[in-house]
Amino acid sequence: MVNRVLVGAHYGLRDWLMQRVTxxxxxxxxxxxxxxxxxxxxxxxxxxxxxxxxxxxxxxxxLFFLSLFLHAWVGVRDILMDYIQxxxxxxxxxxxxxxxxxxxALWTVxxxxxx
Amino acid sequence: xxxxxxxxxxxxxxxxxxxxxxxxxxxxxxxxxDAILRLKEQDDTLSLRKSCREGVCxxxxxxxxxxxxxACITPLLGLKEPVxxxxxxxxxxxxxxxVDMSQFFKQYHSVTPYLVNDxxxxxxxxxxxxxxxxxxxxxxxxxxxxxCSTSCPSFWWNPDKFVGPAGLLQAYRFxxxxxDQATNARLDNLEDPYRLFxxxxxxxxxxVCPKGLNPSLAxxxxxxxxxxxxx
Numbered sequence: 001m002v003n004r005v006l007v008g009a010h011y012g013l014r015d016w017l018m019q020r021v022t023x024x025x026x027x028x029x030x031x032x033x034x035x036x037x038x039x040x041x042x043x044x045x046x047x048x049x050x051x052x053x054x055x056x057x058x059x060x061x062x063l064f065f066l067s068l069f070l071h072a073w074v075g076v077r078d079i080l081m082d083y084i085q086x087x088x089x090x091x092x093x094x095x096x097x098x099x100x101x102x103x104x105a106l107w108t109v110x111x112x113x114x115x
Numbered sequence: 116x117x118x119x120x121x122x123x124x125x126x127x128x129x130x131x132x133x134x135x136x137x138x139x140x141x142x143x144x145x146x147x148x149d150a151i152l153r154l155k156e157q158d159d160t161l162s163l164r165k166s167c168r169e170g171v172c173x174x175x176x177x178x179x180x181x182x183x184x185x186a187c188i189t190p191l192l193g194l195k196e197p198v199x200x201x202x203x204x205x206x207x208x209x210x211x212x213x214v215d216m217s218q219f220f221k222q223y224h225s226v227t228p229y230l231v232n233d234x235x236x237x238x239x240x241x242x243x244x245x246x247x248x249x250x251x252x253x254x255x256x257x258x259x260x261x262x263c264s265t266s267c268p269s270f271w272w273n274p275d276k277f278v279g280p281a282g283l284l285q286a287y288r289f290x291x292x293x294x295d296q297a298t299n300a301r302l303d304n305l306e307d308p309y310r311l312f313x314x315x316x317x318x319x320x321x322x323v324c325p326k327g328l329n330p331s332l333a334x335x336x337x338x339x340x341x342x343x344x345x346x
Binding site for chain 2: 005007008009010011012013014015016017078081082083
């Protein structure tokens with residue numbers, strides 16, 4: 001392969017938009033949780049468990065974490081694109097980040113449906 | 116007035132170094148460029164680009180006390196001493212304050228910075244409504260001094276792939292032009308994680324632009340156009 005500047009991957013908009021949308025989702029879920037904390041000043045473990053026994057709360061929490069992981073993926077990949085120039089090392093690090101984030105996602109599911 | 120100036124002559128110097136100057140100014144010396152010409156009287160090996168000396172040609176862009184600007188329209192009054200002068204950051208230094216702008220212009224050329232319209236040209240000119248013309252204000256005034264692109268970290272890290280604020284401002288200048296017919300091709304050209312989306316809106320470009328332009332706003336409008344086209 002000759003050394004040429006290669007651009008035009010055409011996924012820029014999708015990822016940029018995804019980062020904005022996931023930020024809004026996280027904000028909304030944060031507000032829901034803030035409302036719960038504010039309406040339960042003396043929070044006990046039972047209240048917490050009761051709250052999470054609702055399927056909707058679990059789904060909402062899962063949505064928050066999936067948004068967080070997608071958001072983090074775009075952000076971390078941006079950092080790698082800026083600061084890690086050798087393509088081989090960058091790809092290795094990107095795969096490592098994907099593996100970590102997917103593991104976190106599965107771990108989140110297992111935690112949420114165990115409580 | 117005291118100055119600290121970046122000196123580097125690749126033919127003679129192993130490494131760049133900072134040279135101290137102390138120069139007597141005349142009462143007619145108002146702008147930094149006037150003072151630099153006094154420095155040149157002291158040491159005529161000091162090299163820099165300059166031409167119009169009134170902020171129109173964009174030749175004397177440099178890093179002044181840590182901030183990019185044009186020497187010819189930077190008033191001496193209010194500059195902290197010693198005034199530290201360095202070449203624009205992020206571009207290869209040819210000598211002293213002169214940088215190699217090839218990469219910058221390559222990015223500028225990559226956005227097809229001219230009107231594309233294949234219809235037969237009218238006898239006199241292609242007309243625009245005053246409202247449509249209004250949109251081009253704040254875009255066409257760019258003098259390509261490179262102060263903005265060389266203050267942008269994204270351009271420092273990927274100058275070969277990221278268009279940079281100056282190029283993107285010009286890209287939007289033609290996307291916004293109602294007489295241009297290549298909008299789709301222009302958006303295709305920019306819809307890329309490197310070419311446009313390296314911009315994270317830190318607005319260094321807006322901070323330094325000697326003409327008071329706002330590349331961040333233009334970049335935001337390109338993103339808006341991309342969203343409109345896709346959604």
